[in-house]
Amino acid sequence: MGNEQTELLQGTLDMLILKSLALGEMHGLGISRRIEQITRGTFLVKPGSLFPALHRMEEQGWLKASWGESENKRRARYYQLTKAGRRRLGAETQRWSRISLAIERALEA
């Protein structure tokens, strides 16, 4: 049971990160804030889960990172989607809408 839940959450996190990067490149804190914003505060992503996910996705080839300058004039690492990342986002979105539809129906029945 516990295991399934983590898997679900991990999948969720991956998808949320991909989604928030769909509009353009962003640094870590930006991604956190963006997820907070698009989920209306339902998901608060702590750096302890965010950075492992970002680095894993980068190694998987879904994200590409480059150094840039942040709002407070510091060097920051910006992430953007790769082609593979976009494909992944498409697939994830489809999967999620299927699942949420199914669950919605199940709950209504």
Place this chain on the structure above:
Amino acid sequence: MWLKNALRNWTKRREVSAELDEEVRGYVEMMAHEKIRAGVDAHRARREANMESGGVEQVKEQTREVRAGHFLETLWQDIRYGTRMLRKSPGFTAVAVLTLALGIGANTAIFSAVDPILFEPLPYPHPERIMMIWGIFQGARSQVTFFNYRELLKRNHSFDALAIFEPWQPTMIGGAEPERLEGQNVSYGYFRALGVEPAVGRDFQPADDTYQGAPVAILSYGLWQRRFGADRSIVGRQITLDGSAYTVIGIMPRGFENVLDPTAEIWSSEQQYNPATIKDTNTGEWGNHLSIVARLRPNATFAQAKADIETIARTPVPDFPRPRWASLRLGFIVDSLQADITRGVKPALIAVLGAVMLVLLIACVNVTNLLLARGAQRRGEFAMRAALGAGRSRLIQQLLTESLLLALVGGALGLLFAQMFVRGVIALSPANLPRINAIGLDRNAFFFALGITTLIGLLVGLVPALHASHSDLQAGLKEGSRQTAGTHQFTRRALVVAEVALALVLLVSAGLLLRSLTQLFSVNPGFDASNVLTMQVQTSAQMNSSPTGNREQFFKQAIENVQRVPGVESAAFTSFLPLADDPLMGLYGGFFEKDNGAPVGGGYGVFRCLVTPDYFKAMRIPLRRGRLLQATDVATSPHAVLINESLARREFGNQNPLGQRIKIGGHPNWPWYTIVGVVGDVRQDSLAGTHLDTAYMTPEQSWFVDQAMSLVVRAHGNSSALTSEIKNAIWAADKNQAIVRTATMDSLLAATVAQRRFTLILFEAFGIVALALAAIGIYGVLSGSVAERTREIGIRLALGAPRANILSLIVRQGMLLTAVGAIIGISGSFAAGRAIASQLFGITPLDATTYAGVIVLLAIVSVGACWLPAWRASRVDPCVTLRAE
């Protein structure tokens, strides 16, 4: 993809690490910046950002863990860190590495000695199908007669090949000087039974086994290289052996290992037995002096084969008449070749293997204890690492890496030790150890060492690692906290108790073996071995063996020559030399006239010793009654025999045995001998042997003269100095007769206990190592305990406790550990004593002297180990300790 990332993470690990640090720090600072902009003051903003993010180091650690190649990276880190830690405390490292190296080295050495003998299959195709077949005499293996072989060969349905073999030592002439070769006389199936063919030329064929046929020989690779310059054209040519021309028909392959006679260099086919003599039982064909080796048919099982030959034994057929001594009424003993050649040494080897494993176990316990003690010292360090984001599994991984490193260094050094130990084991090994040439540090031994090293690395690290990662980190961070020492101390004490128990088991076993050997040495062999030189003279098979034939003439001339050698006090020949490990072919059934020809002791055999009259003088065997044999006991005079005193007592009690008659051997034509004297008992087959019944007679009065006789020479001084002169004296009688096995009687005496001594020396060595390790263990635990109790001791002293009390307090604590260990060890020793019971002599496995001695030894050593920590405790200065707290 994974590989690429892992490679990048590895090669640019500094860069990657710096980038991660900057990224995470940047995140926290940006977060703080947000808060400042929202109006929070800078200091608080930073603190909040730090707390919300969960700590820069922790985030970094969590991120690192998901990265490709992370495992390798941490492993590398752990190894470097571990190496640093080991180098930082060289004393600890040296003790731990040496302890492990001793344990691993000793185990690898013993394994490499035992492996080829007991575990590795013999170097033949399908070695499990090779069998040895023996007759049964007094419940033990006995050799068989030529006609038993012929009957089995003709009637069996289970064997592809079945062959007889016996030793053969021909003299080869043609080189610079005659050379006596070690060889075997075999029937044609011998190499087929082993499954090996000559590399050059052909194998023996059935036609080669023709009585007095054309002699043929097969050479070993070594002899071919050494004497014939590796010339292939030797095959088909003739060589001269014992004065006859033998045609060389083949050369065995280079790696051929002949486990049935490792020294044999030449083989001849069986041509000396005449199948036509089957009706005349008074011939060499009916002597029990042949061994049988056979190869099972591929579709036959061991059980089928055994049933097959048992049926043959039970159902005699007219074609194969059997005299009483070859009646096969007890059936056969059948055993696989490997079990057969190792049966003499297996119990000793298993015991040694068990002992050396105990040593390893003690070594492991000791190192575990050292690691625990070190773990206690490093609690602060572990707590710090945990606070910096290392998880529990990460800490365990680090500690296991360290213990594995320790084990690997120990293992490498252990291999060096093993190299030395193996040489020692070979040097110490008794003569009956089979396959001694196969003993060495081979690939198997290397993998064995690697295997136990890895296992040990994990084992010794596990308990300390779990302990360290378990302990209360809060407490650990508080410098000087001593509240949590309790469980450590308990584990460490339990380990020391285990060590003492294991050491006691080893010491008791060694003690039992030592007592056995002393018991054995106190056995009176029945003769005086000092200043006696022996050698065996083997006459060629062609000599006439009748009591008046040229063989008897040769022996007579030879003994006269030897007696004239200056320095010789007395000299004699005997057909059976005590304790020389000769096959028991000297045993015959004895029948007293008074019992109407019933065998002595109901089928009990007596040793038949043909001796020249001076034998008793040369061996100093005492005369108890009557007279000794003398030069007048010749073929034409009444047949005279001497018997030993315990046989005389058993058969005649208080009556006078002199004048009674006895027949030796069951043949109706063999003569009655009149007992003319009684001599002292002699241990004929071994010091531990209980079979003493012997009949002595002169060669002139025997029905045949043995082909080989042993010369015994008593010298006025050092007997071995006379060796070459004595040999020349024998050769002066006939230059073509072989002299083998030259040895002093003292060395033969020593050789009979060689296997026991081998086992004993190893056990003693292991016992001493075990005792030393246990002492170190006790010392270590007490030292730790004293260090932790310094404050308590200081208070006790301050409150007026005499220093002697402190001393006895600590010593008592140590002795309690010893006592508990000893009690557990004693019950273990009962089991060990039973396991080595077959190696004991003259004592029971519960020998009280041994137990008492070992316990006293253990007590003395452990008092010694307690003394230093106790003394240190009693020197504690209360002012200093109390001020320090």
